[in-house]
Amino acid sequence: MIFGLANPQRFMSATRWVGPVLGGLAAILLAVGIWLSFTAPPDYQQGESVRIMFVHVPAAWMALFVYACLGGASFFSLIFRHALADAAAKAAAPLGAGFTALALATGSLWGRPMWGAWWVWDARLTSVLILFFFYLGYLALRAALDDAQRAARASAILALVGLINVPIVHFSVNWWNTLHQPASVFRLGGPTIAWSLLLPLMIMALAYTVLFFALWIVRTRTEVIRTRAEALTLRRAGGA
Amino acid sequence: MLTGLAVENLSLARGHRTLFEGLSLVLEPGELLSLTGANGAGKTSLLRAAAGFIRPQSGTIRFEGQDADDARAEALHYLGHQDGLKPARTAWEELCFQAEWCGGSRDSARAAAQRLALEPLLDLEIRKLSAGQRRRVALARLISAPRPLWLLDEPMAPLDAERRSVFGTVMAEHLSGGGMILAAVHDPLPLAGRALQIGGPA
Amino acid sequence: MLTGLAVENLSLARGHRTLFEGLSLVLEPGELLSLTGANGAGKTSLLRAAAGFIRPQSGTIRFEGQDADDARAEALHYLGHQDGLKPARTAWEELCFQAEWCGGSRDSARAAAQRLALEPLLDLEIRKLSAGQRRRVALARLISAPRPLWLLDEPMAPLDAERRSVFGTVMAEHLSGGGMILAAVHDPLPLAGRALQIGGPA
Amino acid sequence: MKAFGVLLRRELDLAWGGGGGPVLGCAFLACVTTLLPLAAGSSLVRLSGFAPGAAWVALALASLLSLERMFERDFEDGALDLLALGPLPLEAVALAKGLAQWAANGLPLAVAAPIAAVALGARPEVALLIFACAAIGGLGFAFTGGVGASVALGARRGGVLIAVIVLPLFAPPVIFGAGAVGAYAAGLPWIGGFGFLCAYSLATLALAPFAMAAAVRNALS
């Protein structure tokens, strides 16, 4: 499948309609999810503030998922020197950073009523924060290298290094957490989560995922088009 | 037995610009080929491609029938516009390092220094050397560690007349020993050899 | 009215070595004097002394009848073997800085760039320029900020034939405008002018 | 003073490109605030007392380790020749370099320091003093450091020499500043240390440029 679309022409023609369609689907899902999350009964323990979870948790999940996508794309662009894969990686990074920022923001918004603090050195929080730094580093490197091909390879290398490190960071932070019990009383979510909350959560998660793929495809297409345009103008300029 | 360097319709690009297309050349053992051309024509780029640093847009660069690989890396000397000498270290330290790193020995380094009349300068730090003296330290590497293919970028520019003739004979010996030299120059070298003009925008 | 540069039995030493003794020369407005000599003879040292960097062992170097002082510093351009351009900045950034720092303006910098056919390169970082292009960026400073005395160290080395003739005319105009040029060279310049051989150990 | 502005812009650009700038400040902020709790265990109670100290360590180390760039590169690539032949005396050039060093390394850290300290649990009232100390102390670091950097120019073991020369010079500002902050946090009179710090930094600001210029002239000859 991936190799089928590896050829930019085929990719462009195949995905012309995919983006908008997914986008519409995402819109519907979001609407349903949000409606559900507001009609869901307030949590006996967290009260109304539990509704933040429907925005927050999927965002946090996406933060990790998108980084996986970024790593995958980078792998292909590095091994097969594939322009399309690089375009995909380039397109994915800002989206992932966005989801991560959303998770952090909503998370600390949630933490205020729950823990009485904007920030708590909880394992999961910390690892997401560090993940956010990974995204920032990647974006910064992209921005700082102007030669297209070199930027592609360098940032791909960085993304893969990061991919290896994400789980390590996750693990290390959890290990650290077992050493020092965090100041938080509230253990994040856990399996003890009511169905009435789980359903909207799942739908929101699905909506986020679809939305991501819609945006990803659109951004990748624009990336491909942009590079083509550059090549054209250069050819018109007679290579000078 | 060496079969030399063969470049077949090579095209190179830097940044977004194509420098040249469909360039072919052959360099056989004992041959000197000097590259001429305007500033920015792509001489240095060609040398770097031949050294295996730059991967061409299209076309092939084969040495001993091989594409760029580790074997080639050890079969050539590349001396660019910059010599990579460290200002804070002495000429002798740098010369020794370069010689040993390229497979030579301290003795060969010493011999090379003699050949280029560097002994009186060996204890000076690189930053204290004059331009020509510094260039000679860089050139000494070529002698101190024998390798068949020399890729030289304006090797003679800062040398005085006497040193130019000396290094001319050095190059001649290298050629007569079956070596190959590909040199980018603006002023013709004091040796017989073919010349190739690289066209392209300035 | 300018009275030019007058050097009277100058002797210079570097490290513990005396380079030359009792050297005298006069450079009057509109004159070009090219210094020749072996590597390590002391050409660069002499230029640096004339620029006021090195204090001579003995003898005097007077410009406009003055010993080295701030006034002189602002009346001369010194362009050595190294150009002081920063690899990470763009050609335009560096050219602008050098021009404005030496009393020129952005417009004069732009004009100088045009004169040396640098426009297409102005957005490139210095590290991406070819040797000759980089040298031209350095030379553009001379045009962009007019100063009577030019002290040049092998100004032409990395330039191609065409650029050499262009810069030759630039130097000619500078001279005809009453400027002075003291240039250390290994290959003769494409201009009429006196030459002075600096003897000394290689 | 146009020339001074031109020079300052260039120095800032280089210093930021060379590893200073707000981004580094934020990087440090992030580093200290993220790593310190991870390293010390999350009990912020214990941390709070040391937040200012940590900020100071970061500041001093940053200033120390970014010094070499101040003159060495311009010296080796010939840019100092150009600077020496400009419309301004070398003293002014040294001043510009010191200020750029400060703006690129000291200031961002000074901005970052109080935030980091508070994030680590220092009482917000301290923040302002921390900022003031860090900013003023950073000025002292930049100029004392600059003296070391210029004196070490062209020396064989430049970096080492810099450290040796600079280290003792760093002690006073470090002690005054940290002392002031610590005293304030402990509710003791802090104005004394702060005053000394200001005096020291202003003195270096006034004297260091002459030392630097002399050292550079010597290196160029």
Next chain:
Amino acid sequence: MKAFGVLLRRELDLAWGGGGGPVLGCAFLACVTTLLPLAAGSSLVRLSGFAPGAAWVALALASLLSLERMFERDFEDGALDLLALGPLPLEAVALAKGLAQWAANGLPLAVAAPIAAVALGARPEVALLIFACAAIGGLGFAFTGGVGASVALGARRGGVLIAVIVLPLFAPPVIFGAGAVGAYAAGLPWIGGFGFLCAYSLATLALAPFAMAAAVRNALS
């Protein structure tokens, strides 16, 4: 392996000349020991528990700041071309550079760290473990840092970038090392954290050179 030795000698010489070596250790020691007590209001009781953590963060910062020198200069003066054409693959070159970086910056700090910690009131028994952790962790810092330095080659804002890239990668070693030391000081089982630290450093030692070599090749092209 003769070539490797030759290269290692050269790298060490350059790294020391660039300010590494024992002097750096002393500077580090001085900063940490003078700063923290002052900031802590010199209540060594509180200090003692915190000393190892602080030392660790300072260690991380110090290794962070000396990274830019690792590849940038060789890249800009053409020395990397020579290194790329030597008898050893670029992976080995990267390994040598990493080791030199560690020996010139990590080791001195590792020697200084326990002294600092003890001077700050940590119990002497901890010193040995602190040294071991600092030495091994420094190895991890040097190589993870090297990856950042090589990837950022030829980028416009070298130093800044390296810091931003490398910071998050430093989290695990800091956590493990400080965790082990803290646990030991608290009489808890420490071997786990120490083991993880060793594992992490050895992993980077094994993998980082490939990433660095790839990045350098990319930069030279």
